[in-house]
Amino acid sequence: MAGGPPNFLHMVPLCVRCSQPAVAVMRYNYAARSVSLEPLVHVPSPGAGYLMCARHADRVMPPVGWGRVDRRRLFVVTGLKR
Numbered sequence: 001m002a003g004g005p006p007n008f009l010h011m012v013p014l015c016v017r018c019s020q021p022a023v024a025v026m027r028y029n030y031a032a033r034s035v036s037l038e039p040l041v042h043v044p045s046p047g048a049g050y051l052m053c054a055r056h057a058d059r060v061m062p063p064v065g066w067g068r069v070d071r072r073r074l075f076v077v078t079g080l081k082r
């Protein structure tokens with residue numbers, strides 16, 4: 001029988017911009033005046049970060065005067081560091 005969408009779809013994190021599956025989390029770091037992009041390891045609590053697909057994460061532009069920290073690649077390096 002045809003049913004509605006499977007329940008697990010509610011658990012797939014989606015990009016806040018385009019509703020594609022998210023791969024990164026964008027966070028505003030007010031103290032450091034920077035926007036960070038981190039690999040999506042766990043879904044942030046509401047208001048703690050913004051889910052982004054790869055395309056939109058690449059397009060993130062920080063506010064004027066702010067920096068942009070992309071940890072999506074650094075994460076791999078950090079993992080190998082001793």
Ligand SMILES: [Zn+2]
Nearest residue numbers: 015018053056
């Ligand atoms: Zn997107």
